[in-house]
Structures are given as structure tokens and as C-alpha cells.
Amino acid sequence: MNPQLALLQPYPFEKLRELFADIQPSPEHSPIALSIGEPRHPSPPFVLERLAQHLDKLANYPATRGGDQLRGAIAGWLERRFGLRSVDPERQVLPVNGTREALFAFAQTVIEPGRDGAVMSPNPFYQIYEGAALLAGTRPQFIDCTAQTGFAPDFDSVTPEQWRRCQLLYICTPGNPSGAVLSMTTLQKLIALAREHDFIIASDECYSEIYFDEEAPPPGLLQACAAMGEHDFARCVVFHSLSKRSNLPGLRSGFVAGDADILAQFLRYRTYHGCAMPLHHQLASEAAWEDEAHVVDNRRRYRQKFDSVLGILAELGDALPVARPDAGFYLWPATPVADTDFARALLEDYNVTVLPGRYLARDAGRGNPGEGRVRMALVAEHADCEEAARRIVDCVQGL
Numbered sequence: 001m002n003p004q005l006a007l008l009q010p011y012p013f014e015k016l017r018e019l020f021a022d023i024q025p026s027p028e029h030s031p032i033a034l035s036i037g038e039p040r041h042p043s044p045p046f047v048l049e050r051l052a053q054h055l056d057k058l059a060n061y062p063a064t065r066g067g068d069q070l071r072g073a074i075a076g077w078l079e080r081r082f083g084l085r086s087v088d089p090e091r092q093v094l095p096v097n098g099t100r101e102a103l104f105a106f107a108q109t110v111i112e113p114g115r116d117g118a119v120m121s122p123n124p125f126y127q128i129y130e131g132a133a134l135l136a137g138t139r140p141q142f143i144d145c146t147a148q149t150g151f152a153p154d155f156d157s158v159t160p161e162q163w164r165r166c167q168l169l170y171i172c173t174p175g176n177p178s179g180a181v182l183s184m185t186t187l188q189k190l191i192a193l194a195r196e197h198d199f200i201i202a203s204d205e206c207y208s209e210i211y212f213d214e215e216a217p218p219p220g221l222l223q224a225c226a227a228m229g230e231h232d233f234a235r236c237v238v239f240h241s242l243s244k245r246s247n248l249p250g251l252r253s254g255f256v257a258g259d260a261d262i263l264a265q266f267l268r269y270r271t272y273h274g275c276a277m278p279l280h281h282q283l284a285s286e287a288a289w290e291d292e293a294h295v296v297d298n299r300r301r302y303r304q305k306f307d308s309v310l311g312i313l314a315e316l317g318d319a320l321p322v323a324r325p326d327a328g329f330y331l332w333p334a335t336p337v338a339d340t341d342f343a344r345a346l347l348e349d350y351n352v353t354v355l356p357g358r359y360l361a362r363d364a365g366r367g368n369p370g371e372g373r374v375r376m377a378l379v380a381e382h383a384d385c386e387e388a389a390r391r392i393v394d395c396v397q398g399l
Helices: 003-007 012-019 045-053 055-059 068-082 099-110 128-135 160-165 184-197 221-227 260-273 279-289 293-319 339-350 382-398
Strands: 093-096 118-123 139-144 166-172 200-204 236-241 254-258 374-377
Touching (some): 003 128, 068 093, 093 260, 099 128, 099 166, 099 254, 099 260, 118 128, 118 160, 160 166, 184 200, 221 254, 236 260, 254 260
């Protein structure tokens, strides 16, 4: 067996099941899950229709690099969304079966075996970054995200020697779980560091289309490159998905875009990996990337839920400090007791499930930056989110 497998920690939801193993949730309340970031808004009907219309494509093998039409639709979306001058759909775009598998596989492509290096990532973080580093044969290095830095990674704490050892930097903007958005200035600083120290930046931008101000969408890594005059996106790749943007998590559809030389090697890896997107998924995805009306409506729904939930939680004041994130669909409040104790009490007494923040982070030498917080995903129906907020108020007031 691969000895690196023994280094993998249990996934957060495995830890959550263990935490709740001896709890009988309150039968007086219907269950409301705020623990997992699974979008519950309706999938766009026109995408489902396109999918159903092309089920006959199951009789055909798909190409790993995806079809010309899908890559063209993705390139067009990138140009419209981020104001890019020209994205080459042939060389700078690669469709993938959801960004989870692509974020993991990417490290297996770009990490140099046997080199004394590291994969850097935010802390708290999406657990795939850590697993990808370990199974690529290198070690993860975490950059803490705390209230003092606005929940963005404290890049200033990284030493020149640590940057020199870095082979791959994962960033997540907007961040999971805090929703913090990295500024253009920060992104350009990272691009300059990647050039100076010869590492690759993998920007997980899966939450980029859920934001609150229609006039101020979060910037992206390729946009920062273009603003610096670097239209070849050297050392930079971005990961986008239809899961959150279009409420299509089950379609498992996303893409990687950026540095053409890196993507050529990633395509080579994926050809052996065997992960081509089914043709009917490609055609449905093409329709989704070409439409923005359903995405605007999706943001409207989230805005309404955040307005309602934050209005209810405001009753608690400093007893549960919480603020609207820059973007995304999570709340990241500080808890009045240990995050694990709070999650247990909320489930046992009120049948609401949240995720303890410590399960999303590691102690990198300064304590676990997720401790004392919980992640709440406002993905349930509006009425359920409001009801969950009222129960949270009752729970906190009863502690």
C-alpha cells in the first residue's frame, strides 16, 4: 500500500459523525443541515433540458480535453466575467469533472518527486489541498487565516526561505469557510512571488459567483495577471465550477484555465487518469456557462437569506459575533463555548447541524485558527435558514 495514505486525516464529516455518535437530536424540531456546502436552490431548467435531450451521447466516448464548443463557451465566459483580452480555448482551457478531483490531481502533475519542497495553502482550508500534497509525496505548509488578517492568509508571515521551498501554492478566493476575497493587489503580489521563486499558483475560485454587490464581483487570478500585462498567465491556473454558480453539484462539471504549458502537462496526466467529461454533461455545461440570468437570480436568493439570518442573529450581539462575508454562502461566527460543544448542543437541543471550525484547520504552530468558530452554510430553503437562525438564538441564550 502507498504509505502516504496513512498520513491522511479523517475528512471533516467523518469527524462530525464521530462527534455526534452518542447524540439523539431533539424530536421536537425538524432537522436543518447547515454543515455541508451543497447548494439547494433549483438547478436551471434549461440546463436539465439540454442534458435530457442528449442522453443518446452515452453511446460515445468523450475526449479528455473536452469538445471545441465547451472550451469555447468557457473561454467566452472568462473573457466576459474577468475582462480578459483573449483566452485561447485550445491551449488555455481544460474541462474537468468538478474541481474537487482536478484540485487533487493537479498536485500529482506539478509536484517534483524527491524534491525538498512544500505545498502551501490557507488555514482553515479545503481538505483536498492537504491530501493532494501528501499523496504527491511532499508536505503541506499552512498559512493561518485569522480575524487579525480579515480571514485572508497571512502571506507576510511566510519567509523568503519558505517561498523558495514552495512548489505549489493553493489559494481560495472567495475563501472557504470565511468568504474572504483576495484583492487585486494581493493577487499581483503573489504572482510576483511565484515569478521570483518559481512556484505555481492554483487559485480555487469556485465561490467567485456568489457575492452581494452586483457592481463589485470578486477579482480572479487571471484577471490580476492580465492587469500586469501577462496574458500568457505564466505559473497561474484557476479552477471554476458549476456546482455553486449554477446549483449543479451533481453534474460534476468545472474547468481549469491558465498557463498553456502547465495545462498541456495536466492534460497528459489526465489522459492516463481516465476522467473525460461525458458528452451530455459537456453540452449541458456549455448552456450553463453561456447564461448569466440564472446566476444573477441565484445571488439574489442568497442575499435575501443573508439579510434575514443576520438580522435574526443580530439579537445576540457580542454573544455570537458574526458578520456578512465578502462573498460565498458561509457564515463563520465565533462561538460562546468550544466549537465542538456548541455543535453538539445545537444538534441535541435544536436539531441544527453545523461544522466545528477546528475540523477545517490544523495547528501550524500558533494554535488551530478554526477553533472557537463554526461554519454555517446558508444553502437550505429561506424559511429553513430563518428557522435555524431562531433556534441558534435560543441555543446561545440558553448556554
